Amino acid sequence: MNAAAAAAGTWKLGDLEVNRVGYGAMRLTGNGMRGNSDGTPVDRDVAVRLLHSAFEQGVNHIDTAAFYFSPLRSANELINRALASWRDDVIVATKVGPGRAPSGEWLSMARPDQLRGQVEENLRQLGRDHLDVVNLRSDGMDSVAEHFAALAELRAAGLIRHLGLSNIRPQHVAQAQAIAPVVCVQNSYGLDWRRADRSGLVDLCREQGIAFVPFFAISSLQREAPPAREQDTRVHTVARAHDATPAQIRLAWTLHRGPHMLAIPGTANPAHLAENIAAAAIRLTEEELALLDLPGQATA
Numbered sequence: 222m223n224a225a226a227a228a229a230g231t232w233k234l235g236d237l238e239v240n241r242v243g244y245g246a247m248r249l250t251g252n253g254m255r256g257n258s259d260g261t262p263v264d265r266d267v268a269v270r271l272l273h274s275a276f277e278q279g280v281n282h283i284d285t286a287a288f289y290f291s292p293l294r295s296a297n298e299l300i301n302r303a304l305a306s307w308r309d310d311v312i313v314a315t316k317v318g319p320g321r322a323p324s325g326e327w328l329s330m331a332r333p334d335q336l337r338g339q340v341e342e343n344l345r346q347l348g349r350d351h352l353d354v355v356n357l358r359s360d361g362m363d364s365v366a367e368h369f370a371a372l373a374e375l376r377a378a379g380l381i382r383h384l385g386l387s388n389i390r391p392q393h394v395a396q397a398q399a400i401a402p403v404v405c406v407q408n409s410y411g412l413d414w415r416r417a418d419r420s421g422l423v424d425l426c427r428e429q430g431i432a433f434v435p436f437f438a439i440s441s442l443q444r445e446a447p448p449a450r451e452q453d454t455r456v457h458t459v460a461r462a463h464d465a466t467p468a469q470i471r472l473a474w475t476l477h478r479g480p481h482m483l484a485i486p487g488t489a490n491p492a493h494l495a496e497n498i499a500a501a502a503i504r505l506t507e508e509e510l511a512l513l514d515l516p517g518q519a520t521a
Contacts, residue, residue, distance in 0.1 A: 226279030229476050229501035232432050232483060234282075234354055234404040235383040237312050241476060242501040243282040244275045244494075245436065245487030246296040247289050262293040263489060265302065271491060272303035278498045282312040284407070284434070284485040286358075287342045288321045297346035305348070314354035314405070314434075315343045316387050318368065330360040333371035340375055351380055356407055357397075358387035365389065366396045373401040385432075391422050394429070403431055405483070410435035412456070412471050412513060427479045434483045438475045439468045439497075459509045465500070468493070472500035474513055 229241040249268055272283075289296035297315070304311060317339040320328040331339055336357075343352055355375075357368055365386065375381050385405035386397055397403050406426050410417045414437065417423045426433040456467045463470070472484050486497040505513075 224279040225495075225498045226275075226281070226501055229484075230480065232481060234312065234314075234385075234432055235402065237282075237353060237383065239282040239312050239483070240279050240501075241480075241483050242280065242472075242498055243284065243483060243485045244272075244280045245485035246283055246285040246300060248487040248489055249296045249299055250289060250291040250294040262291065263299075265294075265299065268294075268299045268489070269303045269306075271489065271494060272300065273307065274491060275494055275498070276303075276307055276309065276311060278495065280498065281310065282314060282483070282485075284314050284316075284436075284487075285347075286316045287339065287346055288319055290321070290325070292325070295346060297343060301346060301348040312353045313347060313349075314356060314385065315347070315352055316356040316358045316407070317343070317372070318358035318360060318387075330362070331368075333367045336368060336371045337375060337380075340372075340380055344380070351382055354383045354385055354404065355381045356385040356387040356405065358407075359389045359393060362393075364396055365393045366400065369397045370400050376401060385434075389422075391420050391425050394422075394425060394431070398429070403429075405432040405434050407434045407436060409437045410475070411438045412453075412474050423478060423482075427481050430481070432481050432483050433479070434485055435475055436485065438484060439471050439486055455513050455515060459505065459513060462509065463503055465503060466496055469496055469500040469503060470505075470513075472497060473503035473505055474510070476501065477505050477510060 226240040226242040231238050232241055285296045285300055287297055317336055318331055320331055357372055359365055372384055383404040384401055386393055387407035408417050423433055456470050460467050460470045476482055488494050
């Protein structure tokens with residue numbers, strides 16, 4: 222097995238040790254959560270081979286959700302199929318809170334008493350008796366306490382092993398920690414989108430031993446849009462020095478923000494998958510990190 226994903230080291234999600242570079246399943250079913258209803262569905266066998274390739278390169282944690290689906294494909298179903306024939310353990314982190322109807326229509330934020338149904342939906346789709354990590358994704362709530370307490374009850378019942386938070390503010394960490402341990406926080410974060418630095422959330426997680434798991438670390442402000450040509454001269458300069466792609470430098474920068482930072486880049490392209498995983502081995506110098514911290518400059 223190629224352990225390329227281990228080059229950035231490991232981190233523990235509670236008692237579950239993972240390589241810091243993982244895989245985000247959102248793009249497995251199309252371009253982001255809105256699916257690919259206007260395009261050809263991803264071939265199931267191709268998707269399984271892609272996941273197995275990630276595992277073979279050392280990826281041992283995946284981020285997913287029951288609401289990652291397009292008209293004919295479900296990320297959870299594809300993960301289930303891939304893991305059914307895989308010999309080694311892979312940690313699966315999913316999330317609850319938002320929901321979608323079978324037609325794809327977005328529903329309002331789940332009530333605390335509806336979270337069990339969402340957890341059970343993930344269990345059925347993933348073919349598991351318990352979930353490794355469940356993140357409560359906040360939807361602008363002032364307090365996450367009532368929802369988190371409902372998940373803590375499911376954890377006590379054995380349906381969930383560890384709990385995390387997603388799309389939150391710093392005060393939510395304290396609210397949740399007062400109820401049950403928080404092993405990870407997922408927020409949008411990247412070189413061009415550093416609100417979690419300004420709010421102190423990245424440092425707060427480091428101080429409390431909580432993994433910080435940025436999403437949109439490569440796409441940043443483009444979010445779910447297809448990849449675009451890199452416009453930042455800082456990134457191009459550092460990429461040339463390492464014979465790397467701009468996306469690899471953005472991932473490497475994220476990993477350099479602290480040993481508690483995990484990466485979950487997603488792609489359906491095998492070549493991009495290998496590049497993303499190879500970013501674990503890139504070591505940026507202090508001078509390069511300082512350059513990347515300067516205001517961005519667009520290329521022509």
